[in-house]
Amino acid sequence: xxxxxxxLSDRARGVKQSAVRDVFDLAMxxxxxxxxxxxPWLDDLPLADLGTIAEELVARQxxxxxxxxxxxGTPELRDAVCSVMAADGIAGADPEHVVITPxxxxxxxxxxxxxxNPGDVVVVEDPTFVGALNTFNTWExxxxxxxxxxxxxxxxxxxxxxxxxxxxGRRVAFLYTIPSYANPSGALMPAERRxxxxxxxxxxxxxxxEDNAYGQLGFQDGPVAPIAAAHRDQVIYLGTVSKIFSxxxxxxxxxxxPALLREFYLSAESAFVCPPVFSQxxxxxxxxxxxxxxxxxxCAAEYALRCDALVDEMQQSLDPRVTWTRPxxxxxxxxxxxxxxxxxxxxxxxxxxxVVFVPGGAFTPDAGPHPHFRLAFSFVAPETxxxxxxxxxxxxxxxxxxxx
Amino acid sequence: xxxxxxxLSDRARGVKQSAVRDVFDLAMxxxxxxxxxxxPWLDDLPLADLGTIAEELVARQxxxxxxxxxxxGTPELRDAVCSVMAADGIAGADPEHVVITPxxxxxxxxxxxxxxNPGDVVVVEDPTFVGALNTFNTWExxxxxxxxxxxxxxxxxxxxxxxxxxxxGRRVAFLYTIPSYANPSGALMPAERRxxxxxxxxxxxxxxxEDNAYGQLGFQDGPVAPIAAAHRDQVIYLGTVSKIFSxxxxxxxxxxxPALLREFYLSAESAFVCPPVFSQxxxxxxxxxxxxxxxxxxCAAEYALRCDALVDEMQQSLDPRVTWTRPxxxxxxxxxxxxxxxxxxxxxxxxxxxVVFVPGGAFTPDAGPHPHFRLAFSFVAPETxxxxxxxxxxxxxxxxxxxx
Numbered sequence: 001x002x003x004x005x006x007x008l009s010d011r012a013r014g015v016k017q018s019a020v021r022d023v024f025d026l027a028m029x030x031x032x033x034x035x036x037x038x039x040p041w042l043d044d045l046p047l048a049d050l051g052t053i054a055e056e057l058v059a060r061q062x063x064x065x066x067x068x069x070x071x072x073g074t075p076e077l078r079d080a081v082c083s084v085m086a087a088d089g090i091a092g093a094d095p096e097h098v099v100i101t102p103x104x105x106x107x108x109x110x111x112x113x114x115x116x117n118p119g120d121v122v123v124v125e126d127p128t129f130v131g132a133l134n135t136f137n138t139w140e141x142x143x144x145x146x147x148x149x150x151x152x153x154x155x156x157x158x159x160x161x162x163x164x165x166x167x168x169g170r171r172v173a174f175l176y177t178i179p180s181y182a183n184p185s186g187a188l189m190p191a192e193r194r195x196x197x198x199x200x201x202x203x204x205x206x207x208x209x210e211d212n213a214y215g216q217l218g219f220q221d222g223p224v225a226p227i228a229a230a231h232r233d234q235v236i237y238l239g240t241v242s243k244i245f246s247x248x249x250x251x252x253x254x255x256x257x258p259a260l261l262r263e264f265y266l267s268a269e270s271a272f273v274c275p276p277v278f279s280q281x282x283x284x285x286x287x288x289x290x291x292x293x294x295x296x297x298x299c300a301a302e303y304a305l306r307c308d309a310l311v312d313e314m315q316q317s318l319d320p321r322v323t324w325t326r327p328x329x330x331x332x333x334x335x336x337x338x339x340x341x342x343x344x345x346x347x348x349x350x351x352x353x354x355v356v357f358v359p360g361g362a363f364t365p366d367a368g369p370h371p372h373f374r375l376a377f378s379f380v381a382p383e384t385x386x387x388x389x390x391x392x393x394x395x396x397x398x399x400x401x402x403x404x
Numbered sequence: 405x406x407x408x409x410x411x412l413s414d415r416a417r418g419v420k421q422s423a424v425r426d427v428f429d430l431a432m433x434x435x436x437x438x439x440x441x442x443x444p445w446l447d448d449l450p451l452a453d454l455g456t457i458a459e460e461l462v463a464r465q466x467x468x469x470x471x472x473x474x475x476x477g478t479p480e481l482r483d484a485v486c487s488v489m490a491a492d493g494i495a496g497a498d499p500e501h502v503v504i505t506p507x508x509x510x511x512x513x514x515x516x517x518x519x520x521n522p523g524d525v526v527v528v529e530d531p532t533f534v535g536a537l538n539t540f541n542t543w544e545x546x547x548x549x550x551x552x553x554x555x556x557x558x559x560x561x562x563x564x565x566x567x568x569x570x571x572x573g574r575r576v577a578f579l580y581t582i583p584s585y586a587n588p589s590g591a592l593m594p595a596e597r598r599x600x601x602x603x604x605x606x607x608x609x610x611x612x613x614e615d616n617a618y619g620q621l622g623f624q625d626g627p628v629a630p631i632a633a634a635h636r637d638q639v640i641y642l643g644t645v646s647k648i649f650s651x652x653x654x655x656x657x658x659x660x661x662p663a664l665l666r667e668f669y670l671s672a673e674s675a676f677v678c679p680p681v682f683s684q685x686x687x688x689x690x691x692x693x694x695x696x697x698x699x700x701x702x703c704a705a706e707y708a709l710r711c712d713a714l715v716d717e718m719q720q721s722l723d724p725r726v727t728w729t730r731p732x733x734x735x736x737x738x739x740x741x742x743x744x745x746x747x748x749x750x751x752x753x754x755x756x757x758x759v760v761f762v763p764g765g766a767f768t769p770d771a772g773p774h775p776h777f778r779l780a781f782s783f784v785a786p787e788t789x790x791x792x793x794x795x796x797x798x799x800x801x802x803x804x805x806x807x808x
Binding site: 004005006007008009010011012013015037039040042043045047048050051052053054055056057058059060062063064065066067068069102103105106109113114115116117118120131134135137138140173174205207233242245246247248249250257259260263266267269270271272273274275276277278279282 | 408409410411412413414415416417419441443444446447449451452454455456457458459460461462463464466467468469470471472473506507509510513517518519520521522524535538539541542544577578609611637646649650651652653654661663664667670671673674675676677678679680681682683686
């Protein structure tokens with residue numbers, strides 16, 4: 001047989017993920033404090049009651065919950081996620097236009113599958129979600145970043161980016177955006193800016209894939225209506241139960257413009273046949289038999305406390321030249337070292353010191369050095385977050401150039 | 405905005421699936437007898453005990469079962485599926501070389517993702533699994549069929565196919581094969597032929613993706629050792645709990661040659677982050693706390709009864725010009741009308757008569773007409789199978805040319 005690497009596709013040879021993979025492997029080390037993964041806080045879930053439901057779903061409804069299900073997802077869950085979308089600001093979504101996926105990563109993958117030809121461009125925020133970049137990479141899509149500020153995508157520069165790509169003869173498969181409490185930046189795009197982005201994309205004939213994993217997790221304010229709310233025909237909207245209920249069930253969904261529904265659905269089916277059925281039934285039970293919005297409100301309050309603890313300790317322990325943006329919701333504090341420094345080597349030094357984070361290079365298709373880094377506060381108790389920052393401080397402060 | 409179809413990728417425009425989709429939609433009609441879907445029989449499952457376990461997994465271990473898990477799958481399930489593979493004839497598989505996927509369709513998709521460049525060839529059996537053809541299609545892989553007989557792939561013709569492709573300058577990404585009780589043909593490849601296929605592929609430098617969903621479901625005989633058993637370095641082996649436990653949990657796996665493991669794992673992660681965690685824990689419980697092999701033996705006995713009923717009624721009710729291969733295991737009877745007839749229009753006539761099957765054209769990349777059709781006996785009770793054949797008989801017999 002040939003050298004095994006001869007069997008790999010070009011895209012598999014190009015898989016870029018070692019840094020992040022290293023982080024998550026390191027995060028498993030006993031005693032280490034992980035500020036890396038965006039795991040949700042699950043302690044508020046009504047586990048005893050959910051356990052009773054789980055028993056019933058298997059013992060009495062096992063002929064359904066353990067059998068193949070419809071490729072598009074159960075009608076009950078498609079109804080339930082329409083209620084979730086209504087709470088987010090998307091009124092009157094039709095369950096017939098919803099496709100359930102095994103997590104929203106699979107929905108991103110499906111969108112790339114059905115929309116992108118190899119060599120096409122996906123326009124992404126700088127920074128953007130590492131998982132989306134990985135998917136685009138395997139579809140041989142060229143992720144091109146467009147600048148953001150503390151309110152997300154900068155509309156005028158988005159227009160420039162799209163016009164530049166058009167002038168270069170590039171096909172833009174879609175814009176991928178996370179307007180609410182973005183991963184990793186935490187940015188919240190205001191309503192007016194969402195309208196502007198929608199208008200620019202309509203004028204430039206670019207479809208939008210809107211990822212809204214965190215929209216309900218504002219610390220003070222309710223959700224800002226998704227772009228899809230008023231622009232249903234130009235947006236594939238992605239939701240998930242991962243941050244409001246459970247990521248382990250692997251349930252996400254897409255609300256798809258009717259004209260693209262059939263292709264989305266068939267593309268999804270070609271990847272995974274149908275989403276897990278027990279997971280769908282348990283998610284439906286959580287969304288219909290419990291006050292899920294009260295749960296989400298308690299989660300958001302806990303995340304706010306954790307964010308406060310993290311930021312407070314950063315203020316106390318880190319050199320003022322280490323900066324960050326304080327988020328108003330979500331899971332992450334997006335932080336940065338001075339220009340010219342690269343946080344990838346610091347990740348390894350931090351792991352030695354007993355704490356891990358994700359270096360900024362993971363969140364952009366552009367070459368380094370990357371002075372940014374992402375700290376996740378969602379899964380770690382406040383006192384442990386403080387200890388994590390105290391472990392991080394000598395590594396970060398020590399990497400700064402000596403003051404004159 | 406442009407015409408929405410302008411947003412589609414070339415592959416999404418080429419999605420070929422309407423016939424099969426139609427069948428499964430038709431199969432939902434009340435009163436219809438479905439001989440279409442390969443759903444397993446679940447009545448033998450210990451649902452009450454599994455329900456108790458489900459409760460415990462959520463109520464007491466919800467912090468694990470509802471949280472993100474490792475991308476490669478839980479160590480416990482990777483251990484357990486190594487026992488399943490041992491029962492199949494693959495001794496000493498290392499759990500470190502196993503990647504759990506959300507169903508084995510996702511593993512086929514991952515193999516295509518990591519191995520195939522657009523325009524490459526995947527060599528497939530004629531006929532082969534429709535879901536695999538759909539996946540290859542979305543990766544813009546060119547499925548080229550190679551002939552089979554009642555013992556599966558014909559080695560000499562496989563060699564001819566591979567040599568012809570090489571002479572034509574085509575890159576062959578891999579051979580996709582279902583050696584045991586194939587879907588849809590039911591063919592069981594004997595041990596010697598497996599060795600020959602492995603030797604030919606080694607000599608021709610072609611990797612094998614071996615799909616073994618049905619291997620333990622022989623009506624009389626134990627499993628024939630998979631090709632992977634003696635050729636670990638040249639085979640990506642795919643297993644699933646869908647036919648031996650539950651398809652609704654969506655749990656499959658791949659045993660990957662070590663040299664390709666990292667790329668397989670990262671490709672999988674880019675598609676779905678991690679497999680569903682509760683599903684993995686319930687599958688582990690089934691495989692470790694119950695006598696799953698006794699369950700599988702009872703299932704195989706039930707499938708044998710159902711196959712007998714189906715074939716017996718076919719003998720009684722169908723014109724002798726309708727022929728079939730009686731399988732020795734699995735879920736399907738692969739049947740055919742005389743040459744020149746196409747079964748696609750007959751599917752619609754059959755649905756009118758209250759019964760559905762899958763027309764043969766679904767199982768091949770080659771253009772029609774296709775005289776074959778697939779009848780699934782796995783999910784339907786014997787008396788209902790007989791009634792289904794009786795409904796089918798006037799449709800099939802009536803489509804035959806008048807005798808002279």
